[in-house]
Amino acid sequence: xxxxxxNLGGLLGFALLWEVAVRTGLVPERFVPPPTxxxxxxxxxxxxxxxxxxxxxxxxxxxxxxGLAAAIAVPAGLVLGSAPAVRxxxxxxxxxxxxxxSVALIPLVVLLVGxxxxxxxxxxxxxxxxxxxxxxxxxxxxxxxxxxDTARVCGAGRAxxxxxxxxxxxxxxxxxxxxxxxxxxxxxxxxxxxxAGAARGIGRVILEASSGAARMDVVLAATLVAGxxxxxxxxxLERLGARLFAWxxxxxxxx
Amino acid sequence: MTLLQVRHLRxxxxxAAAVDELTFAVGAGELVCITGPSGCGKSTLLRAVAxxxxxxxxxxxxxxxxxxxxxxxxxxVFQDYGRSLFPWLSVRRNxxxxxxxxxxxxxxxxxxxxxxxAGVGLAGVxxxxxxxxxxxxxxxxxxxxxxxxxxxxxxxxEPFASVDAQTRxxxxxxxxxxxxxRATTVLLVTHDIDESVYLGDRVLVLSRSPAHLxxxxxxxxxxxxxxxxxRGSAAxxxxxxxxxRRLRAPGDPAAVG
Ligand SMILES: Nc1ncnc2c1ncn2[C@@H]1O[C@H](COP(=O)(O)OP(=O)(O)OP(=O)(O)O)[C@@H](O)[C@H]1O
Ligand SMILES: [Mg+2]
Numbered sequence: 001x002x003x004x005x006x007n008l009g010g011l012l013g014f015a016l017l018w019e020v021a022v023r024t025g026l027v028p029e030r031f032v033p034p035p036t037x038x039x040x041x042x043x044x045x046x047x048x049x050x051x052x053x054x055x056x057x058x059x060x061x062x063x064x065x066x067g068l069a070a071a072i073a074v075p076a077g078l079v080l081g082s083a084p085a086v087r088x089x090x091x092x093x094x095x096x097x098x099x100x101x102s103v104a105l106i107p108l109v110v111l112l113v114g115x116x117x118x119x120x121x122x123x124x125x126x127x128x129x130x131x132x133x134x135x136x137x138x139x140x141x142x143x144x145x146x147x148x149d150t151a152r153v154c155g156a157g158r159a160x161x162x163x164x165x166x167x168x169x170x171x172x173x174x175x176x177x178x179x180x181x182x183x184x185x186x187x188x189x190x191x192x193x194x195x196a197g198a199a200r201g202i203g204r205v206i207l208e209a210s211s212g213a214a215r216m217d218v219v220l221a222a223t224l225v226a227g228x229x230x231x232x233x234x235x236x237l238e239r240l241g242a243r244l245f246a247w248x249x250x251x252x253x254x255x
Numbered sequence: 256m257t258l259l260q261v262r263h264l265r266x267x268x269x270x271a272a273a274v275d276e277l278t279f280a281v282g283a284g285e286l287v288c289i290t291g292p293s294g295c296g297k298s299t300l301l302r303a304v305a306x307x308x309x310x311x312x313x314x315x316x317x318x319x320x321x322x323x324x325x326x327x328x329x330x331x332v333f334q335d336y337g338r339s340l341f342p343w344l345s346v347r348r349n350x351x352x353x354x355x356x357x358x359x360x361x362x363x364x365x366x367x368x369x370x371x372x373a374g375v376g377l378a379g380v381x382x383x384x385x386x387x388x389x390x391x392x393x394x395x396x397x398x399x400x401x402x403x404x405x406x407x408x409x410x411x412x413e414p415f416a417s418v419d420a421q422t423r424x425x426x427x428x429x430x431x432x433x434x435x436x437r438a439t440t441v442l443l444v445t446h447d448i449d450e451s452v453y454l455g456d457r458v459l460v461l462s463r464s465p466a467h468l469x470x471x472x473x474x475x476x477x478x479x480x481x482x483x484x485x486r487g488s489a490a491x492x493x494x495x496x497x498x499x500r501r502l503r504a505p506g507d508p509a510a511v512g
Contacts, residue, residue: 146338146467149307154400156354168343247342247384 033217042221057200065124065185073129077136102127102188120192127188128181133178139170172248179237202226257284258440263313272465273299284438288451297444297465301410322435332402334412336394340385347381350400371399391418411443424482460501470501
């Protein structure tokens with residue numbers, strides 16, 4: 001409760017500074033409308049059926065991309081993490097692919113899968129794979145030999161050690177990776193909608209409002225919604241993690 | 256009857272020997288204490304006996320058969336008890352684990368886990384998690400988990416090092432009681448000379464690394480031991496002195512650990 005109050009206090013303070021900055025002419029109102037105007041616009045936007053469909057399109061693409069990334073990265077991480085030979089063999093490829101900004105891949109992806117929702121899903125999944133992959137590999141590297149030996153003297157074979165010891169041990173690390181990827185995926189989805197011009201999505205709303213008549217109040221209202229969605233996702237995952245992994249220092253201390 | 260034979264055992268870590276030319280045998284139902292200087296290879300020896308590390312040379316035989324994997328009838332209490340309990344499982348589920356992996360039914364599992372926990376004086380913490388317990392309580396959970404399978408061979412690596420003196424006395428007496436009642440064979444590593452004499456039917460003294468056998472001392476004390484009476488007896492004091500002397504290589508007042 002106290003945390004929510006502090007968060008709200010911070011937000012209110014920020015909004016107040018913003019309002020004052022615009023009203024006193026410190027920031028030109030034409031480019032940055034004050035929060036009161038943006039909030040009014042936000043109310044109007046939300047009242048429109050079309051805008052909610054845009055938000056839904058973004059959230060849906062995000063969820064599919066994140067699920068896809070996890071479905072690829074967790075098994076891949078388990079293989080890389082438990083087979084050093086495979087890890088060494090793939091290191092060069094991984095280190096080459098990882099730093100490529102996903103927006104740079106837009107033209108390529110549009111050529112490959114078209115400019116439908118598949119494009120933003122593919123790009124977001126691409127970007128979201130890395131944090132999950134690296135956290136999974138790292139978690140397996142951190143697996144304590146005493147713990148593995150304990151499993152063995154308790155009667156576990158190789159397969160059981162993997163499923164009953166390595167997996168639960170890795171779970172909080174993997175979850176932290178998923179949380180990091182969740183933020184990355186949302187950024188990539190909205191960016192792709194903006195840069196590649198999607199049919200629906202928050203990014204499309206921002207693109208349309210910023211071109212032509214330049215409705216900065218709409219741009220900022222939609223941006224605010226993107227921020228709120230990101231905040232809600234992170235908050236939800238954080239709580240889920242705290243509940244699922246209360247036993248783990250990773251969950252408690254992780255970013 | 257000989258249960259365990261260790262012959263010419265050697266184990267190297269990256270070319271350096273941790274134990275070398277170690278030979279001894281343990282009869283069924285014996286409680287053998289192993290002591291030696293810090294870092295001399297005591298844990299390595301236990302791990303080799305358990306089939307957790309492969310000997311570089313020599314062999315370990317259980318019932319006459321070479322140990323190649325972890326034997327089913329063996330339990331191990333690790334030195335790092337904190338890292339040996341699974342933090343995502345409750346105390347009860349930790350203790351039940353070896354039974355579950357041996358396909359023991361649910362009801363029997365619960366019953367035997369409760370019995371093992373009560374045996375180490377830990378009733379009523381079943382649903383807590385290991386990290387919610389003190390170090391001494393965690394160690395008792397680890398001991399309960401080792402006893403729950405009623406092993407024929409029990410390996411213990413400094414199992415009482417982290418509990419207070421009173422608890423330590425209780426656990427020592429519990430171990431001897433259980434060991435005699437079930438005729439369990441026990442190999443127990445300790446850096447405490449008094450403990451090795453009080454608990455053991457025999458005390459094996461190891462040299463500095465790479466460990467080899469320095470002395471194999473029978474403990475001629477009555478089977479029924481008593482924390483105050485036994486520790487005060489002349490025979491106990493004499494044996495303790497003997498172990499301490501053997502621990503010191505010539506001109507080397509090595510610390511024991
Ligand atoms: N996994 C390992 N890799 C490399 N060297 C090791 C490993 N484990 C132990 N050693 C080395 O082998 C030697 C014996 O170690 P071991 O743990 O068996 O000794 P110990 O007698 O149990 O020590 P302590 O009294 O501290 O418990 C030490 O010199 C140690 O540094
Ligand atoms: Mg040791």
